[in-house]
Amino acid sequence: MKKLAALSALFCLAAGAAFGQLANGIYVNAWGRGAFVPLWYETTQWRYGEEVSDSEPLYKNGTGVTWDPNNQPRVDFRINGATDYVGFTVHVNSEFNTSFVGNGDNGAQLWVKPFGNNILKLTVANQFIDDTLRGKVTTDTGFENFILGATMMELPEDGSEPLNQDVIFNRFAGGRGGHSVANASNTSTPISEDSILSNVFFLSSSPIKGLFVGLMLQGMYPDTDVEKTWRLMQLGIGYEEEGIGHARAQYIGGYMGKEKNEDDMFQFNDASKFEAALAITALKDLVVDMGVKIWMPVTKYDDTTSYKGLDVGMGVAYRHESGFNIAAMAQGLYIGAYTGAHVHTTENKKGVDGALVVLNLIPAWDFDFGTVGLSFIGQTKLAETKIDMDTKEDDGTGKLDDTTAWTRFGAGVWYKKGLAGGYIKIGVTYAFPSIMKGASRPYTNANGDTVVKEGQTGFNGRGILTIPIIFEYAFF
Secondary structure, X not given: OHHHHHXXXXXHHHXXXXXXXXXXXXXXXXXXXXXXXEEEEEOOOEEOOEEOOOOOOEEEEEEEOOOXXXXXXXXXXXXXXXXXXXXXXXXXXXXXXXXXOEEEEEEEEEEEOOOOOOOOEEEEEOEEEEOOOOOOOOOOOOOHHHHOOOOOOOOOOOOOOXXXXXXXXXXXXXXXXXXXXXXXXXXXXXXXXXXXXXXXXXXXXXXXXXXXXXXXXXXXXXXXXXXXXXXXXXXXXXXXXXXXEEEEEEXXXXXXXXXXXXXXXXXXXXXXXXXXXXXXXXOXXXXXXXXXXXXXXXXXXXXXXXXXXXXXXXXXXXXXXXXXXXXXXXXXXXXXXXXXXXXXXXXXXXXXXXXXXXXXXXXXXXXXXXXXXXXXXXXEEOOEEOEEOOOOEEOOOOOEEHHHOEEEEEEXXXXXXXXXXXXXXXXXXXXXXXXXXXXXXXXEXXXXXXXXXXXXXXXEEOOEEEOOEEEEEEEO
């Protein structure tokens, strides 16, 4: 019996030594978030400044995540293993359906470093995210979607969302069947394609300290046309000098130039774009990050051109030793954008997208008992060119249609208590209805005469008051 025990111990030691030669370590980390709203109250309906008399307030509650009304609370874990030369990640979460677990943001990945260092790293994955070049500032803390009235129950009609790091500079992200909105300003996956599965190949290199180069390609199962693969590419480079700043530039693939035929199915969001950003970290306790996205015009087979314009983003984060900290972000979208203009002329535009300006501001104070903060969000969409409703083209007046403009704003107060490996956050938010101008419309007065009532300006929609309770854990 003693011999058997000794042999068993020797075997375990040998196996451990052998494994130690193969792997530097296998470890598990995890992150998850869930939210419960005991009260979701929506006011009576407003129509351009007038309360709709027969409307009723709505009372709701719900449980979910903070970023999507269709998802359930996320519980996830990631299993990682690595040597100097090879490694893997398996990321699993239960966000989408209680009957099965699904891919997390980093899916299933395996990588190799042929030289045992970061001069060259090759990764293949079914879902991939790399944040090395991503923007440095965010005001999307999980609480802001409630200020927009945009989570768990329904999304706002304008599809707005709080500002995150990708507003300034998109991270590398791809895979998961290409189901994301293609190249949207606040998302990071390049253009979507019809496929049951999209896989990712990522090549990265850090030959010297601070320099990072990455190339991401996406391929469809079982194979992909070469032209389509390179259209899906994302190529980025960045150099960071610690204590000074981080400069970045990249190209995110999509359509540019002219479509070959009407079967190309080009969509407005499918254009390619160039991005550049500069973060400044030289000042104590202050980070400033600025970025611009330059979309490429695309000419359709019918010789009309669509152009998504310019997007600009800026973020500022400051933390003082006194416990006061503040984060602010601003974004401008669709600057100079248009759809359907004929080539070589500015006439016959079939629509001009009004620029969208967004501002988030989050001041907070750290105390021994937790953190208390405020959150403000304001959004304004500028007017579009007037359209002739018969021809669907510019009506020729050169005027703007101010009924297409709107402004939204919301505010909230919150308390956050850090816990071992996580936190709880409780607050009260109110999202005001959109402020819009209604179109002029005919109506019959008390004398039976038909007159035109000028468009009124005021609240349009419902105000939304919520009391969100957010839980989060992070084991890294």
